[in-house]
Amino acid sequence: xxxxKQELKEALIDTLNLEDMTPQExxxxxxxxxxxxxxxxxxxxxxxxxxxxxxxxxxxxxxxxGKEIFYSVDTLAQFITANRTK
Amino acid sequence: xxxxxxxxxKGKTRGGSFGYxxxxxxxxxxxxxxxxxxxxxxxxxxxxxxxxxxxASWQYARRRLHYNRLRSIGFxxxxxxxxxxxxxxxxxxxxxxxxxxxxxxxxxxxxxxxxLNSEQGVIxxxxxxxxxxxxxxxxxxxxxxxxxxxxxxxxxKIKEILEQNMEGGGYQVIPVNEDNLTHxxxxxxxxxxxxxxxxxxxxxxxxxxxxxxxxxxTNASFPAGPYLLASRLRVPVVFYFALREKGMRYSFxxxxxxxxxxxxxxxxxxxxxxxxxxxxxxxxxxxHPEQWFNYYDxxxx
Numbered sequence: 001x002x003x004x005k006q007e008l009k010e011a012l013i014d015t016l017n018l019e020d021m022t023p024q025e026x027x028x029x030x031x032x033x034x035x036x037x038x039x040x041x042x043x044x045x046x047x048x049x050x051x052x053x054x055x056x057x058x059x060x061x062x063x064x065x066g067k068e069i070f071y072s073v074d075t076l077a078q079f080i081t082a083n084r085t086k
Numbered sequence: 087x088x089x090x091x092x093x094x095x096k097g098k099t100r101g102g103s104f105g106y107x108x109x110x111x112x113x114x115x116x117x118x119x120x121x122x123x124x125x126x127x128x129x130x131x132x133x134x135x136x137x138x139x140x141x142a143s144w145q146y147a148r149r150r151l152h153y154n155r156l157r158s159i160g161f162x163x164x165x166x167x168x169x170x171x172x173x174x175x176x177x178x179x180x181x182x183x184x185x186x187x188x189x190x191x192x193x194x195x196x197x198x199x200x201x202l203n204s205e206q207g208v209i210x211x212x213x214x215x216x217x218x219x220x221x222x223x224x225x226x227x228x229x230x231x232x233x234x235x236x237x238x239x240x241x242x243k244i245k246e247i248l249e250q251n252m253e254g255g256g257y258q259v260i261p262v263n264e265d266n267l268t269h270x271x272x273x274x275x276x277x278x279x280x281x282x283x284x285x286x287x288x289x290x291x292x293x294x295x296x297x298x299x300x301x302x303x304t305n306a307s308f309p310a311g312p313y314l315l316a317s318r319l320r321v322p323v324v325f326y327f328a329l330r331e332k333g334m335r336y337s338f339x340x341x342x343x344x345x346x347x348x349x350x351x352x353x354x355x356x357x358x359x360x361x362x363x364x365x366x367x368x369x370x371x372x373x374h375p376e377q378w379f380n381y382y383d384x385x386x387x
């Protein structure tokens with residue numbers, strides 16, 4: 001799980017142009033979206049959808065559950081562990 | 087590239103629901119022509135009593151179209167009249183008066199249908215010109231697989247009107263609300279299911295990411311969302327405009343966008359797409375300058 005979180009943070013930094021951040025600076029439990037935490041927006045959410053599809057072979061089947069899954073690095077890692085196909 | 091900007095549309099459109107109800111009664115009772123006749127009076131009222139919209143329309147005529155003052159006055163009437171006419175036509179067609187109109191599907195209609203049938207998701211990008219909704223009844227079964235992305239404030243307004251007075255257009259609405267990300271998941275889900283997602287490529291609300299590009303000779307801001315989405319998801323993109331022609335006629339215009347080259351870096355692909363959109367939009371406005379219905383200072387960057 002720790003390795004997966006590290007991998008995820010690296011993918012986020014790389015894809016979302018957060019080059020001035022290091023994986024250590026991203027708190028596992030902090031909200032990714034909204035004013036607190038990382039403050040990502042809806043275009044960033046789309047990039048994360050693409051990371052899930054490309055790297056882990058996962059599609060979000062229920063749009064209504066997306067917000068909970070995308071809450072933090074922790075919730076994303078849990079979802080990936082439970083659903084990954086690669 | 088992307089930045090927050092002040093010249094955004096305020097999220098609301100003028101013309102209370104009383105006005106809509108009145109016109110619906112007029113069309114049903116006395117017919118479309120009577121409604122057009124009454125519209126002339128409404129236009130005369132709107133020019134002085136909707137000063138912000140009148141100013142925007144005037145500046146568009148003077149600065150973008152380079153009309154002289156006299157021609158610009160005539161333009162104000164034509165611009166408002168056409169706008170009202172598209173609203174009347176929308177109501178008339180929704181209440182079953184399709185036979186009163188002629189529709190021309192343009193040169194790229196077959197290619198467009200091929201794309202819709204090609205077992206992949208498609209993104210359509212329109213604009214606040216002409217009357218895009220007028221096409222909805224013709225898309226029948228395709229309509230059920232269309233998802234229209236619109237700002238929440240806009241959706242709340244038409245939702246009530248749709249429910250009270252008319253049948254729905256057959257399509258589904260995805261309201262955009264930045265506070266919850268549901269729209270992103272719904273858009274991605276729809277395209278995964280090989281359905282169609284429609285955006286308006288010319289308006290944004292406060293705080294939205296924008297792209298700047300020259301449009302009718304001067305830099306303007308466009309919403310970054312539709313172009314970023316389309317270039318990241320790598321699905322075919324069609325620009326779609328429905329224009330009111332003379333003599334109870336509408337023309338549908340489909341422009342199939344070229345896919346941006348894959349090796350282009352992020353930050354370039356959406357610009358390639360926006361450039362194509364602006365080209366298509368400028369070609370439409372050259373023929374129909376009076377069907378530009380963005381009543382705010384569009385060029386304030």
